[in-house]
Amino acid sequence: MSSSDYPSSPFQIPTYRLAYTFTKPSYPPSTSIHRSELEYLPPSEDEITIEVAAAGLNPVDIQMSNFWLFNWQKTNVEKGVGQDYSGVVIAAGTQAIIDHPHFTVGTPVFGLHITAGTGSSDATLSTHLNLNPSLPASSCILPLPQPLSFTDAASIPLVWLTSYTALVEYGLLDTTATSKNAASTLVILGASGGTGSYAVQIAKKLLGVGTVVAVCSGKNEKFVRGLGADEIVDYTKETVLEGLRRLRPEGGYTFIYDCVGGTEIVYEYQSLLDWGGGGFCTIVGDKHDRSEVGGSFTNLLYPIQPLRTFLGWLGLRPRYHCINLSPSLSYFAPILSMLQKGTLEIPIEGVFPFTDKGVEDAFRTLDGGRSRGKVVVSVRELKERVD
Numbered sequence: 347m348s349s350s351d352y353p354s355s356p357f358q359i360p361t362y363r364l365a366y367t368f369t370k371p372s373y374p375p376s377t378s379i380h381r382s383e384l385e386y387l388p389p390s391e392d393e394i395t396i397e398v399a400a401a402g403l404n405p406v407d408i409q410m411s412n413f414w415l416f417n418w419q420k421t422n423v424e425k426g427v428g429q430d431y432s433g434v435v436i437a438a439g440t441q442a443i444i445d446h447p448h449f450t451v452g453t454p455v456f457g458l459h460i461t462a463g464t465g466s467s468d469a470t471l472s473t474h475l476n477l478n479p480s481l482p483a484s485s486c487i488l489p490l491p492q493p494l495s496f497t498d499a500a501s502i503p504l505v506w507l508t509s510y511t512a513l514v515e516y517g518l519l520d521t522t523a524t525s526k527n528a529a530s531t532l533v534i535l536g537a538s539g540g541t542g543s544y545a546v547q548i549a550k551k552l553l554g555v556g557t558v559v560a561v562c563s564g565k566n567e568k569f570v571r572g573l574g575a576d577e578i579v580d581y582t583k584e585t586v587l588e589g590l591r592r593l594r595p596e597g598g599y600t601f602i603y604d605c606v607g608g609t610e611i612v613y614e615y616q617s618l619l620d621w622g623g624g625g626f627c628t629i630v631g632d633k634h635d636r637s638e639v640g641g642s643f644t645n646l647l648y649p650i651q652p653l654r655t656f657l658g659w660l661g662l663r664p665r666y667h668c669i670n671l672s673p674s675l676s677y678f679a680p681i682l683s684m685l686q687k688g689t690l691e692i693p694i695e696g697v698f699p700f701t702d703k704g705v706e707d708a709f710r711t712l713d714g715g716r717s718r719g720k721v722v723v724s725v726r727e728l729k730e731r732v733d
């Protein structure tokens with residue numbers, strides 16, 4: 347059996363699947379991630395099998411393929427890459443059919459399947475994916491709504507959930523536009539990337555935040571204003587701190603959402619924020635290297651981070667949080683309403699083919715750190731509606 351034998355026709359149970367995987371971590375991604383032929387295992391009774399149409403890539407996929415903890419693993423097991431997907435259900439276990447009757451065979455779906463840190467080979471950059479929708483790590487799955495394409499759908503879940511978590515859980519913004527939200531001034535660091543571009547939209551189009559200050563390079567100013575940003579700090583023309591001091595409202599910013607990380611402004615957030623409830627939330631942490639794991643994991647590596655959180659909790663300074671996304675299915679609901687209203691922009695930097703070169707180019711683009719929106723791999727052409 348060779349890769350050139352694949353694919354058989356779509357929507358059939360395969361004997362094997364193709365996936366991009368790694369065994370030992372290394373960097374850049376092209377040195378670790380390779381194409382593998384893996385045995386296709388039918389779904390267990392709680393699982394469904396999805397034939398993957400498209401997989402969205404995220405910086406965490408690079409970070410995992412370089413994650414030093416995997417060096418301790420003695421065996422050379424293939425570990426999968428990718429958390430975001432869209433595709434069609436082609437098989438379901440007996441219990442899964444009972445528990446999730448809306449995911450019958452033939453249903454187009456999209457969602458998030460969190461494998462980061464587990465070393466599982468069942469990740470989304472694969473022709474087929476087995477998952478259990480009852481488990482929290484795979485519970486964010488929805489039937490594909492019209493008019494969403496497979497490519498667009500695969501680009502949304504992880505970054506949407508991350509920014510929604512940050513703004514609603516930690517920004518303490520109301521989930522609908524209220525006068526409180528309208529009085530808020532929100533800063534988004536890294537507003538043109540995957541997470542940032544949805545944060546701008548969630549803030550302006552969904553939550554009705556009064557003022558959004560977006561930090562990005564000048565080349566992305568028009569793009570970010572088009573998503574709804576009111577003010578721009580171009581970090582190539584002035585330092586972020588200078589820009590944020592220049593635009594700081596009387597009383598301070600309500601919330602700073604950091605999608606870039608590092609320490610450029612973290613020692614100054616106290617002077618920028620409103621002390622009467624303001625907060626700083628980072629999804630990266632103090633680390634500077636994009637190839638290393640970020641989010642709440644960094645609270646272990648940088649003890650000053652939990653100390654900041656503690657001081658905020660005591661009320662001795664504004665709140666500080668270094669977080670991960672919450673995989674909450676209800677957070678997807680606003681996507682559907684925005685799609686219906688036609689207000690959701692789905693920014694995509696590029697769609698790459700499911701070939702060695704395509705996957706390498708996709709990771710190189712993502713790793714460059716300058717993507718406008720998302721990087722997606724088109725795994726297989728599938729019909730969006732299976733009749």
Ligand SMILES: NC(=O)c1ccc[n+]([C@@H]2O[C@H](COP(=O)([O-])OP(=O)(O)OC[C@H]3O[C@@H](n4cnc5c(N)ncnc54)[C@H](OP(=O)(O)O)[C@@H]3O)[C@@H](O)[C@H]2O)c1
Pocket residue numbers: 404405406504505508535536537538539540541542561562563564566581605606607629630636640641642669670671712715716717718719720
């Ligand atoms: N904790 C979690 O649960 C979680 C979830 C998702 C992501 N993350 C992390 O969050 C970070 C962002 O993820 P992402 O998907 O948004 O990444 P991304 O799409 O690759 O971000 C690329 C964007 O970053 C911008 N950028 C780069 N340097 C910048 C700077 N100094 N200031 C402002 N903008 C800058 C670029 O804009 P310009 O070209 O304009 O510079 C580009 O638009 C990553 O480190 C990722 O690992 C964490």
